[in-house]
Amino acid sequence: MHIISICFISFISLITTSMSLFFLSLNFLVNDLVYFIEWEFVSLFSSAIVMTFLFDWMSLMFMSFVMLISSLVIYYSKEYMLGDYNINRFIMMVLLFVFSMMMLIISPNLISILLGWDGLGLVSYVLVIYYQNVKSYNAGMITALSNRIGDVAILMSIAWMLNYGSWNYIFYLEIMKGSLEMTIVGCLVMLAAMTKSAQIPFSAWLPAAMAAPTPVSALVHSSTLVTAGVYLLIRFNILFTDSPLGSFLLLIGGLTMFMAGLGANFEFDLKKIIALSTLSQLGLMMSILAMGFPKLAFFHLLTHALFKALLFMCAGAIIHNMKNSQDIRVMGGLMSQMPLTTVCLNVANLALCGMPFLAGFYSKDLILEVVSLSYVNMFSFFLYFFSTGLTVCYSFRLVFYSLTGDFNSNSFHPLNDGGWVMSKSMLGLLFMAVIGGSMLSWLIFPAPDMICLPSGLKLLTLIVCVLGGISGYMISNVSLYFSNKALNYYNISVFAGSMWFMPSLSSLGIIYYPLSLGMSVTKSFDQGWSEYFGGQHIYSSMKYFSMINQFLQNNNLKIYLLSFVLWIIVLISLMIL
Secondary structure (H helix, E strand, O other): OHHHHHHHHHHHHHHHHHHHHHHHHHHHHHHOOEEEEEEEEEEEOOEEEEEEEEEEHHHHHHHHHHHHHHHHHHHHHHHHOOOOOOHHHHHHHHHHHHHHHHHHHOOOOHHHHHHHHHHHHHHHHHHHOOOOOHHHHHHHHHHHHHHHHHHHHHHHHHHHHHHOOOOOHHHOOOOOOOOHHHHHHHHHHHHHHHHHOOOOOOOOHHHHHHHOOHHHHHHHHHOOOOHHHHHHHHHOHHHOOOOHHHHHHHHHHHHHHHHHHHHHOOOOEHHHHHHHHHHHHHHHHHHHHHOOOHHHHHHHHHHHHHHHHHHHHHHHHHHHHOOOOOEHHHOOOHHHOOHHHHHHHHHHHHHHHOOOOOHHHHHHHHHHHHHHHOOOOHHHHHHHHHHHHHHHHHHHHHHHHHOOOOOOOOOOOOOOOOOHHHHHHHHHHHHHHHHHHHHHHHHHOOOOOOOOOOHHHHHHHHHHHHHHHHHHHHHHHHHHHOOOHHHHHHHHHHHHHOHHHHHHHHHHHHHHHHHHHHHHHHHHHHHHHHHHHOHHHHHHHHHHHHHHHHHHOOOOHHHHHHHHHHHHHHHHHHHHO
């Protein structure tokens, strides 16, 4: 009863706060309000330590969405984590995770951002190693160490901001655009955002973090950890428009989108496919942000959060019923066994593909049309549209394995839609995944912009999606029932399916070599030469001299006779000379 009450109280508190913040954000949006709230909590002589909070429509709306999703995730956890003895601790860690995200969202100050940033890194490590096995420990280590690179970048940007009067970066962005100091701060912030949002070459930790419990994955991949980097860059967006940094970010975002879309088509682990789809969408957000459309990136951030949380919840329900099997090849034909879960999964999948009038359509279609209208090179244009085709391709691959096909598991199975607590959480997000995009579109863009394109470009998005969907469905059908052509091109399949060898390179470059180098340095310097010429050498020398001193002070007759003889020898020598 105690456990259920904590889940229920957290759920009610979060969802009530979410609703309040949403209506407050509408007020701020309509009236174009921005509030800075300063709290001076230490004043010593003439120095004051002030905590500053930024409330505008963007921060309030994002907080509202984070709380809505986290409330449903906590409610979902009540049933998903039912057999866990430490569920109480689990809920507390999820709440701490949400609190860290709140700190990040409302901070216009680099130091308070670091509190939320490091809080996310620490709690994510604890949640990734929650199941306490070797795989979880390895995944937790690569997650923590990859994110430490970003933490160091934030620390360095804090040090560089000493060139200005305070750490409130938001006051300096406009006036300092183009200056060397702000460019360096922009580079460091971009590096931090690339590690947190898992852009190339830091992408390996995102699928590895799937070792965490599924409710954590639903929260991490929709609205908290991985979106922190995108949100930070949205705040710093002035530094990236019309600058070399923006061009670099556009390239990195496009390559990440392409790499993740390609990798998901070769993956058979259900959670990893959805994780790679998150990576693909993060690349899309980064790319459009680099092109100078922060509002579009924020719009897609919110719509993506809704259907991605739903996707993970459905995946969790399926894995739960499949007795912890995550391989999509042993699923198939789930529609007849778990109709409600499968419907939710496929609505979320279609929203991800950009199916007209679902949440993803309003943001994704708008992004691709803006790209078609913008001045962008052919390579970036290809990456945008081909990656969209790949997204639809792996989504319809999942449709094939869940809706159609034969049931590939054993005949004596426990599949059902009986988990009503999980189902109610999924239905709450299903409603948002259907109407969320339309609602946000009217709110964020109240005046429609005319995007005038030739009919070929206008239809290109639809054509790419249809071709991708047909390809994904047909390739899955052929490879399951006839012959798997991917095995004929084994080397290419291994390269594409292993995220371009990034997990191997990351585990060597981030974990093995730095840690082994650290061990060598410690043994050679700290515990080697430093000790020999430092503490240990002084200790042994002092010990040796004190022993001689002690021996001399023992009043031994032999010592006096010996010293007397020596003195006589010295005197005789001097007289002879």
